Amino acid sequence: MQTKSVVGQIFVGRQMQTKSVMREQYTIFNRTDRVACGWYWLLPSSSLKRQKVVSANIVGYELAVFRGADGRVAALDAYCPHMGAHLAEGKVEGNQLRCFFHNWCFNEKGKCTDIPCLNGMPSREISTKSWVVQERHGLIWIWLGEDEPSELIPEPPELQGEKYEYSVGNFFIKNCHPNVVMVNAIDEQHFHTVHHLPGEVLNMEANRINSTHIEFKNTGTVPDANLVGRLVGKLYKNCLTYNLNYWYGSSGTVTLGPDFLHLYLMFTLRLSALGQTEGYAVAFARKPTNFLQVLLNPIVLLLTKLAGLYFAKGDTRIFNTIKFDFKTPIAADHAVLAFIQHLDKQKSFPHKSHD
Numbered sequence: 001m002q003t004k005s006v007v008g009q010i011f012v013g014r015q016m017q018t019k020s021v022m023r024e025q026y027t028i029f030n031r032t033d034r035v036a037c038g039w040y041w042l043l044p045s046s047s048l049k050r051q052k053v054v055s056a057n058i059v060g061y062e063l064a065v066f067r068g069a070d071g072r073v074a075a076l077d078a079y080c081p082h083m084g085a086h087l088a089e090g091k092v093e094g095n096q097l098r099c100f101f102h103n104w105c106f107n108e109k110g111k112c113t114d115i116p117c118l119n120g121m122p123s124r125e126i127s128t129k130s131w132v133v134q135e136r137h138g139l140i141w142i143w144l145g146e147d148e149p150s151e152l153i154p155e156p157p158e159l160q161g162e163k164y165e166y167s168v169g170n171f172f173i174k175n176c177h178p179n180v181v182m183v184n185a186i187d188e189q190h191f192h193t194v195h196h197l198p199g200e201v202l203n204m205e206a207n208r209i210n211s212t213h214i215e216f217k218n219t220g221t222v223p224d225a226n227l228v229g230r231l232v233g234k235l236y237k238n239c240l241t242y243n244l245n246y247w248y249g250s251s252g253t254v255t256l257g258p259d260f261l262h263l264y265l266m267f268t269l270r271l272s273a274l275g276q277t278e279g280y281a282v283a284f285a286r287k288p289t290n291f292l293q294v295l296l297n298p299i300v301l302l303l304t305k306l307a308g309l310y311f312a313k314g315d316t317r318i319f320n321t322i323k324f325d326f327k328t329p330i331a332a333d334h335a336v337l338a339f340i341q342h343l344d345k346q347k348s349f350p351h352k353s354h355d
């Protein structure tokens, strides 16, 4: 399907003529047959011990994921190239995985290194697909793309190049597509209607960082009409800090909090086989540089995780029943439209069932 970048330019004045065209032209957004190429969470690191193998599924691809004796993680196509046994039934030997059925052995690149009944190495090259996986922020990530990874696993931009700590927060499920969950965080209208924020607090300005990364910076300020507003306003020099950064429409970081203490939160989501969103929240904090910070950091991380819980729990009522269908975009939806437009221009990777 051809990408046409009409979204975001058409909502002013011409929405009636273009709405049906736009809904059919999503090339990635809200689709169940492909995702944007990029990094996706596969498993929490804590769920895979040394010299263990587990099964995992990502957008329809069944995998055997194992951790070798050296602590490194590898992911192979699940079904053995000999006769199709599930490799997660096997066992890890050193840094290799041995199939349970006839005991063929595979290294982390998927190359067969031992066939016991032939007394060792196969005479010809036998291999199974290996996937690029990396561990970061307490999660095992997998690269979904035809080529080698062209970028690093997302992290809060303000912490780039700095030392930081993290804490994996809650796992959550939502009854709708990950892109729909993600875009909710920049849906200005609903912050007023559902969360009762005053009108002028949020104005999410889109800023394309590169082809896979887009930032939404709040340019709104705290209204000073009442005492609470005036007190809160003193915590912010300029705008009320609420900044979102998105990658692949499925991982995002939120930066929020007063100028003297920014909180950093990541949400990373994927589509389950049941068409639901499965996600993790991860809290971040700068590495402490003095004793007081050593004491305070666990509290900051806890506070951030609580903020994550609020975000993850919020709007469940909407996500449980929504059938996302953006029939009538209006100017107030500008951030949502910018998100869709940016996502739809990214390279895509097919779900397994739609090969």
Ligand code: FES
Binding pocket: 080, 081, 082, 083, 084, 085, 099, 100, 101, 102, 103, 104
């Ligand atoms: S099916 Fe795996 S070794 Fe035979």
Ligand SMILES: [Fe+2]
Binding pocket: 184, 190, 194, 195, 314, 315
């Ligand atoms: Fe919300």
